[in-house]
Structures are given as C-alpha cells and as structure tokens.
Amino acid sequence: xxxxxxxxxxxxxxEGDNSIINCAYSNSAxxxxxxxxxxxxxxxxFIIDIRSNMDKRQGQRVTVLLNKTVxxxxxxxxxxxxxxxxxxxxxxxxxxxxxxxxxxxxxxLLVSP
Amino acid sequence: DxxxxxxxxxxxxxxxxxxxxxxxxxxxxxxxxxxxxxxxKFLKIMFSYNNKELIINETVPNRFxxxxxxxxxxxxxxxxxxxxxxxxxxxxxxxxxxxxxxxTFGSGTRLTVV
Numbered sequence: 001x002x003x004x005x006x007x008x009x010x011x012x013x014x015e016g017d018n019s020i021i022n023c024a025y026s027n028s029a030x031x032x033x034x035x036x037x038x039x040x041x042x043x044x045x046f047i048i049d050i051r052s053n054m055d056k057r058q059g060q061r062v063t064v065l066l067n068k069t070v071x072x073x074x075x076x077x078x079x080x081x082x083x084x085x086x087x088x089x090x091x092x093x094x095x096x097x098x099x100x101x102x103x104x105x106x107x108x109l110l111v112s113p
Numbered sequence: 114d115x116x117x118x119x120x121x122x123x124x125x126x127x128x129x130x131x132x133x134x135x136x137x138x139x140x141x142x143x144x145x146x147x148x149x150x151x152x153x154k155f156l157k158i159m160f161s162y163n164n165k166e167l168i169i170n171e172t173v174p175n176r177f178x179x180x181x182x183x184x185x186x187x188x189x190x191x192x193x194x195x196x197x198x199x200x201x202x203x204x205x206x207x208x209x210x211x212x213x214x215x216x217t218f219g220s221g222t223r224l225t226v227v
Contacts, residue, residue: 034215034216036218038154041220041221042220042221043117043203043205043218043219043220043221044156044203044218045218046215046216046217049215087154089156091156098161098163098168098169099144099207100146100158100161100169101146101158101216102158103148103155103156103157105153105154105155106154106155106156
C-alpha cells in the first residue's frame with residue numbers, strides 16, 4: 001500500500017543537541033526523497049532532498065541518510081536551535097506515470113532553550 | 114513577491130455551501146497541485162495539473178472540482194460542503210516531471226465547515 005511513516009510523532013531536544021528524525025517508506029519504486037519543515041500556520045518548506053542512487057547528502061546543518069535496504073530515511077539536524085521547532089515530513093516522489101509526492105505522517109520537533 | 118499564493122487564508126462556511134479557493138504561482142512552473150492536510154497533519158495529494166491538463170485525480174469526491182485557466186493558476190471549487198471537508202488545503206507547484214523539480218507550497222487555506 002502507500003505509506004511513508006515515522007517512528008516518533010514527537011521529539012523533544014535541548015538547544016545545541018543534535019536531532020535525528022526517522023522515516024520508513026514502503027514503496028521501493030520511489031526514486032527521490034524530500035524532507036520538509038512546516039511551521040505553524042505555514043506551508044511545507046523544502047529542507048533537503050536525496051536521490052535513490054545516493055545514501056547521504058549534506059546541507060547546512062542538515063544531513064539526510066537513505067538506506068534502501070531497509071527502506072529507511074533519516075534527517076539529522078546539527079546544533080538544534082529553537083527556530084528548528086516545527087513539524088518535519090519526509091516525502092517520497094513517485095515517478096511511475098505522473099510525478100507525485102507521498103508524505104509521511106510527520107514528526108513534531110520541540111527544541112527547549 | 115510570494116511564489117505560490119493562495120486566497121483566502123481562512124474560510125469559515127456552513128454545511129451545504131459552495132466555495133472556491135484560488136491559487137497562483139509566479140515561478141513559471143508547469144505543474145500545480147492541491148493537497149489536503151487533515152487535523153492530524155497528514156498531507157495527501159488531491160489533484161495535479163500539468164500545463165492546464167488534469168493528470169492526477171486521487172479519488173477525490175466529485176464535489177471537488179479543480180480548474181486551471183492557465184498554467185499559473187489552479188483553483189479549487191467545492192460544492193455542497195460537508196463537515197469532513199474541514200482541513201487546510203495547500204496549493205503547490207513544480208517545474209515539471211522528474212528529479213530536482215522542487216515542489217513549492219503556498220501557505221495554505223484553512224477551511225472550517227460549521
């Protein structure tokens with residue numbers, strides 16, 4: 001079936017800690033994955049993406065890891081800041097036929113000062 | 114300039130009414146989408162248009178009718194609104210089909226049906 005799920009619905013960390021948000025996906029045909037951040041009252045905002053032919057990609061303070069063997073995706077945020085508090089979604093891009101994004105259920109990240 | 118703009122931001126209406134949500138993108142993208150986000154924050158695609166042509170319709174009730182007058186606009190009309198239609202509706206656009214055609218989302222329209 002179609003599902004991209006997350007292990008933890010809420011993650012609470014202290015400012016300065018590293019955060020890891022996990023995601024499991026079910027469709028092995030998905031070829032491209034994206035992490036989004038959604039702040040209250042706003043739309044999803046692109047953070048970082050990764051193609052299925054890669055296993056790691058780094059951005060500014062963020063790293064995405066992809067393990068296709070176990071269909072697992074993770075987002076690592078270094079030195080988490082209060083401004084990182086938001087709901088984070090993984091999404092898989094399916095290009096069979098027409099492209100569409102299938103979203104996971106979301107993880108709320110709470111950063112305490 | 115807002116890349117993907119939706120109006121209105123909030124919409125409160127009674128059951129049985131008909132309402133529309135408008136979306137415009139100034140990114141020059143070819144493809145536009147409507148997503149619905151429920152109270153549990155789950156985001157699900159509803160429709161997709163590519164160059165004004167409907168390409169994805171995810172088993173949405175036919176009370177929902179999207180319309181794309183040109184590739185920069187995608188509107189959503191909802192007939193006979195029901196309580197279960199209450200949600201946040203997001204418009205998005207992307208350059209086309211394939212990798213790295215990053216999706217850009219609007220800020221959402223919160224629809225409340227009473």
